[in-house]
Amino acid sequence: xxxxxxxxxxxxxxxxxxxxxxxxxxxxxxxxxxxxxxxxxxxxxxxxxxxxxxxxxxxxxxxxxxxxxxxxxxxxxxxxxxxxxxxxxxxxxxxxxxxxxxxxxxxxxxxxxxxxxxxxxxxxxxxxxxxxxxxxxxxxxxxxxxxxxxxxxxxxxxxxxxxxxxxxxxxxxxxxxxxxxxxxxxxxxxxxxxxxxxxxxxxxxxxxxxxxxxxxxxxxxxxxxxxxxxxxxxxxxxxxxxxxxxxxxxxxxxxxxxxxxxxxxxxxxxxxxxxxxxxxxxxxxxxxxxxxxxxxxxxxxxxxxxxxxxxxxxxxxxxxxxxxxxxxxxxxxxxxxxxxxxxxxxxxxxxxxxxxxxxxxxxxxxxxxxxxxxxxxxxxxxxxxxxxxxxxxxxxxxxxxxxxxxxxxxxxxxxxxxxxxxxxxxxxxxxxxxxxxxxxxxxxxxxxxxxxxxxxxxxxxxxxxxxxxxxxxxxxxxxxxxxxxxxxxxxxxxxxxxxxxxxxxxxxxxxxxxxxxxxxxxxxxxxxxxxxxxxxxxxxxxxxxxxxxxxxxxxxxxxxxxxxxxxxxxxxxxxxxxxxxxxxxxxxxxxxxxxxxxxxxxxxxxxxxxxxxxxxxxxxxxxxxxxxxxxxxxxxxxxxxxxxxxxxxxxxxxxxxxxxxxxxxxxxxxxxxxxxxxxxxxxxxxxxxxxxxxxxxxxxxxxxxxxxxxxxxxxxxxxxxxxxxxxxxxxxxxxxxxxxxxxxxxxxxxxxxxxxxxxxxxxxxxxxxx
Numbered sequence: 001x002x003x004x005x006x007x008x009x010x011x012x013x014x015x016x017x018x019x020x021x022x023x024x025x026x027x028x029x030x031x032x033x034x035x036x037x038x039x040x041x042x043x044x045x046x047x048x049x050x051x052x053x054x055x056x057x058x059x060x061x062x063x064x065x066x067x068x069x070x071x072x073x074x075x076x077x078x079x080x081x082x083x084x085x086x087x088x089x090x091x092x093x094x095x096x097x098x099x100x101x102x103x104x105x106x107x108x109x110x111x112x113x114x115x116x117x118x119x120x121x122x123x124x125x126x127x128x129x130x131x132x133x134x135x136x137x138x139x140x141x142x143x144x145x146x147x148x149x150x151x152x153x154x155x156x157x158x159x160x161x162x163x164x165x166x167x168x169x170x171x172x173x174x175x176x177x178x179x180x181x182x183x184x185x186x187x188x189x190x191x192x193x194x195x196x197x198x199x200x201x202x203x204x205x206x207x208x209x210x211x212x213x214x215x216x217x218x219x220x221x222x223x224x225x226x227x228x229x230x231x232x233x234x235x236x237x238x239x240x241x242x243x244x245x246x247x248x249x250x251x252x253x254x255x256x257x258x259x260x261x262x263x264x265x266x267x268x269x270x271x272x273x274x275x276x277x278x279x280x281x282x283x284x285x286x287x288x289x290x291x292x293x294x295x296x297x298x299x300x301x302x303x304x305x306x307x308x309x310x311x312x313x314x315x316x317x318x319x320x321x322x323x324x325x326x327x328x329x330x331x332x333x334x335x336x337x338x339x340x341x342x343x344x345x346x347x348x349x350x351x352x353x354x355x356x357x358x359x360x361x362x363x364x365x366x367x368x369x370x371x372x373x374x375x376x377x378x379x380x381x382x383x384x385x386x387x388x389x390x391x392x393x394x395x396x397x398x399x400x401x402x403x404x405x406x407x408x409x410x411x412x413x414x415x416x417x418x419x420x421x422x423x424x425x426x427x428x429x430x431x432x433x434x435x436x437x438x439x440x441x442x443x444x445x446x447x448x449x450x451x452x453x454x455x456x457x458x459x460x461x462x463x464x465x466x467x468x469x470x471x472x473x474x475x476x477x478x479x480x481x482x483x484x485x486x487x488x489x490x491x492x493x494x495x496x497x498x499x500x501x502x503x504x505x506x507x508x509x510x511x512x513x514x515x516x517x518x519x520x521x522x523x524x525x526x527x528x529x530x531x532x533x534x535x536x537x538x539x540x541x542x543x544x545x546x547x548x549x550x551x552x553x554x555x556x557x558x559x560x561x562x563x564x565x566x567x568x569x570x571x572x573x574x575x576x577x578x579x580x581x582x583x584x585x586x587x588x589x590x591x592x593x594x595x596x597x598x599x600x601x602x603x604x605x606x607x608x609x610x611x612x613x614x615x616x617x618x619x620x621x622x623x624x625x626x627x628x629x630x631x632x633x634x635x636x637x638x639x640x641x642x643x644x645x646x647x648x649x650x651x652x653x654x655x656x657x658x659x660x661x662x663x664x665x666x667x668x669x670x671x672x673x674x675x676x677x678x679x680x681x682x683x684x685x686x687x688x689x690x691x692x693x694x695x696x697x698x699x700x701x702x703x704x705x706x707x708x709x710x711x712x713x714x715x716x717x718x719x720x721x722x723x724x725x726x727x728x729x730x731x732x733x734x735x736x737x738x739x740x741x742x743x744x745x746x747x748x749x750x751x752x753x754x755x756x757x758x759x760x761x762x763x764x765x766x767x768x769x770x
Contacts, residue, residue, distance in 0.1 A: 073319065076289070099245045140182065280443055310599070312600075314597070316438065317593070324725035328718045331721060336654060352420075363700065426457065427691070427718060429722070437591050460699075465568060467669055473519075486517075505565060519627060524635025543563065588615045664737070677696075
């Protein structure tokens with residue numbers, strides 16, 4: 001039987017070359033990958049961070065400004081980043097991040113192998129491979145994203161290498177914290193703390209789960225998932241994050257369903273330099289900090305950077321008092337502006353009064369040359385003719401109004417006149433005993449009106465200067481509030497006290513010059529002739545000396561008797577700190593706005609040391625304060641007391657917040673300058689002194705008469721509303737007690753005081769015609 005031949009089998013060696021080729025190729029690939037990683041580590045694809053840089057990654061940290069009660073008032077920054085510690089991150093925020101961005105975050109060492117393979121196989125269609133650590137590496141050490149795929153591959157390798165190094169250098173908690181602190185959530189919200197404040201007006205620790213989900217959802221692409229521009233898309237993304245949290249066991253399905261049905265509430269609170277609380281104060285503080293930085297270098301000799309070094313500035317401002325002050329200014333000035341505009345309707349030279357056309361043109365000309373438009377066009381080598389022409393051409397612009405910003409078309413010249421018509425205000429509140437400034441309102445709207453009316457602006461002070469004359473007479477000549485002087489006309493002749501001509505001031509109002517007045521009544525009624533008699537007895541020199549000791553810049557105050565009626569231009573800052581000395585028993589305390597400065601690590605760099613000096617005896621200070629109490633008991637400040645209304649003024653039209661109905665002792669002084677260009681009120685209780693100035697940018701913009709243009713109408717209502725709010729907040733501990741009476745008081749103060757007829761109190765003018 002014939003045998004069937006066997007099949008010829010291929011020798012095993014015939015597949016070896018393929019197997020060998022595969023493994024060779026695989027090995028070369030592995031070696032090539034290792035080599036590429038080594039090259040990346042050596043910096044072949046671009047500079048790699050050093051060990052020191054990994055340990056202290058460079059970040060732009062905002063300088064944060066704190067109020068005395070621990071609230072953030074604002075920041076100075078190139079990037080609005082304020083670091084936060086891991087323990088201040090709520091658990092649900094961390095859980096949302098891990099569930100959405102990197103489910104295996106706690107299992108990998110910087111690179112998620114499973115995610116990488118999945119992304120490669122499915123070309124990224126089933127999720128990316130980038131871990132939280134890789135994303136952090138990209139943010140920290142990759143300046144610009146590569147523009148083509150080839151370069152991006154090598155950039156990705158760099159990020160992998162950096163990610164593994166970060167994992168060796170930091171704990172998982174530190175990596176999460178750094179990531180949250182670094183990410184840019186747009187709208188100048190860099191880092192989770194800024195984002196939490198800007199989008200929800202709260203600290204991260206106070207975020208709700210659904211709010212955390214919104215912010216984590218933005219991490220995918222904050223420009224795209226922008227809650228202010230695409231709320232529906234952000235809502236959908238938020239719900240995806242909540243779904244991921246459920247999938248990873250952080251919340252139950254019931255919780256997920258409930259949270260996904262929750263309305264998305266965004267409380268947008270921008271933190272730009274022109275926005276937020278205490279904007280004028282922050283502008284002043286920036287100058288303070290710049291001067292401090294110039295004088296206080298780092299230990300290595302380099303300068304601190306206000307916008308990048310993460311300094312912490314602890315100020316004297318109280319956030320609640322600042323809020324009350326800003327609210328009072330806004331309420332009154334917006335209300336008073338309506339009456340001011342009404343009285344300007346028939347004014348042919350509105351908003352100006354008492355000046356001719358040539359003077360108006362001079363004001364406009366000056367404003368044009370100070371404008372940003374003029375500066376920019378001048379820098380572009382435009383001719384003066386071209387620049388002037390541009391001021392007469394219509395342009396689209398956004399302008400301020402008390403009802404909100406208005407989009408309109410007008411010429412730049414008309415916009416100058418438009419802005420000149422607005423009343424402005426300044427307000428400052430400080431503690432006399434410590435010098436701490438508790439509230440600082442430099443104007444009505446910092447975005448549109450940059451000029452600060454607390455310290456930068458100096459205006460004629462009117463009768464608020466008179467207490468300096470009275471205090472000098474009390475301190476040097478031992479005058480009593482009960483002493484009487486004639487109300488009659490009085491002349492200081494030429495050649496006496498530096499006078500070049502005879503000086504014979506008139507009293508305001510009805511010109512009554514009959515009889516005698518106690519000093520207390522004379523100051524309450526702001527009688528010019530009595531003040532003139534007093535400065536004749538003291539001489540102007542001692543009055544100026546006292547003012548200087550009280551912190552007033554006297555360099556431009558001439559040594560002549562007329563200074564008694566307030567012709568000097570002084571700042572609100574100077575006046576409030578000067579009056580505070582009376583409430584502080586004659587001890588001047590220099591105002592303080594910064595209590596402490598720390599670096600980003602909490603090292604104290606500056607600690608305020610109070611500056612004080614004795615100016616008046618306790619007796620003289622108390623007697624002066626007693627005189628000033630008369631102003632609110634029976635003089636131009638009496639509106640603070642009652643609930644009645646006078647006949648000469650429509651309270652609903654001009655006096656905001658009335659009645660005030662204060663019962664506690666208040667010392668104060670109103671002031672009104674020539675033509676009603678400036679209205680003042682400075683009021684004090686034992687542990688708080690507050691001053692208010694109201695006027696327009698130009699002195700030629702003013703009310704036509706004393707009824708609405710006096711300090712009691714223009715400025716006092718701001719003080720009244722502010723103090724009502726302050727007293728409602730018992731935590732502030734603002735005193736309602738009387739001023740401390742010194743032992744062994746030798747000057748009589750309990751004299752019979754002037755009692756005005758309440759029906760005619762509004763006819764008691766608080767000031768004078770110069």
